[in-house]
Amino acid sequence: MTQAATHRAIEAVWRIESAKVIAHVARIVRDVGLAEELAQDALVSALEHWGDDGVPNNPGAWLMTAAKNRALDRLRQDALHARKREEHGIELDALQSHVVPDFVDALAEASEDDIGDDLLRLVFTACHPVLSTDARVALTLRLVGGLATDEIARAFLVPEATMAQRIVRAKRTLTEARVPFEVPRADALAPRLASVLEVIYLVFNEGYSATAGDDWMRPALCAEALRLGRIVAELMPAESEVLGLVALMEIQASRTAARTDAQGRPVLLMDQDRSRWDPLLIRRGLLALERAGALGGARGPYALQAALAACHARARQADQTDWVQIVALYDALAQVMPSPVVELNRAVAVGMAFGPEAGLELVDALAETPALAQYHWLPSVRGDLLAKLGRRDEARAEFERAAGMTRNARERELLLARSLGLANR
């Protein structure tokens, strides 16, 4: 193997193994920032050793051992310093025993072989509510996803320095807030899991429908979110909402090839060429949804959204869509996740199931909702319903209003084209 090839191989090993290594070390030192540093020290030492000897047969175990040894060295040093300070009459309490646990305990924990639990602790810590949403997303991609800071910065269209600072600050916040490195239990679990799923779905959506700029989709972020979702689903096999989210993402991702036309312009769901939907991802999504249902989670917010996506996935042609079923699912979703956006989508479904007049009535009832005041989808939906009712001038005005509200250049083009199409008829 050439040196360059070895280097690339080591980087690939790092991306595959880093989350597990950081997680395991974090359990020993009780600090994810420090754990990442120690894991990276192990990587540097791997680069030195493997550069000469080649990548070992079990590179993951090598990295793990090297990082663990560094962590234990670190604890030994801290314990030594503690004893010295004690000799000098300094109180042990000042050493924050919650941060540096008893050395013997740490050794015992380090020998326990439960990487899955560690990884789950890392996921929950990176998504801890003490952090802002932006910080959670950045830290999750960095620590769990193994992405480099510049990659995360590029994905979120911010300068690398900004992203680096965000990550440093997030790690410091976790340390200062003394966030325990653990999987929350009992009543604490549900809201914390919701935070984890929210972060993953945010990453997915950032890739799926870029909120700004000219890129309609950044496939790498979608793939990353899917990977994170699949990992958490494996770690928490009894949590139906994780499966619901995975199902939702798999089915949405199945439409990737059909969502843009030859010129890169967005194609709406009803106009997509369904032969381009990925049947493997649909199958995986339907299976995950089925498993969520078998766990009794069919009424969870993500499972319901996945069930909605599944209705479209099951329809071989757009006109075979079961809109009555979709209305029923939106009814259920509005119960567990009341939101004007859900109401708006429900109005669209009602328009399809029971005619544009029925849909328009519901949309008009939402017109004054403050939460939708800046939401371009509202005038866009209204325009669509008006067009179907033959009220073309009103429809045009709505499409133009929607175009003025969206931040996505491609979407704006699409809306203006619809407006123009009505004028030329």
Add this chain to the structure above:
Amino acid sequence: MRFMIQVRATTTTEAGEMPDDDTLMRRMDAYHADLVKAGVLLDAAGLKPSATGWRLEYRGGRCRVVDGPFAETKELIAGYTLIQVRDRDEAMEWARRFPAPMGEGADATLEVRQLYEAEDFPLDAPAGCAAQSSSSTRR
């Protein structure tokens, strides 16, 4: 990006027999479990011997059905594992970890191939025609 790790057939697989290594199945299962835990496994399957399959051969504008088995054993596929990873190097690393498919010490071949993705086809070509139209649609 997606890669398919293909296991090439041997006389053993073509005979419908398991390789003579009783720990192989366990190592295969462990490997695929690792793929699932890492969130990279999309699909995997073993294929029955070519004796159970057939070919459609297009010659001079005519199509002929030819029943298996087929002679060129080394060119046949005995199984595949489909993974979704971030780059080629990750695919290489996962392929490296694939257990020796015919058991420790036995000759075998794995072949790794990358799949075409939507972004490989900027023009409006149906996905199913990917392979045939690639030369005309890619610039």
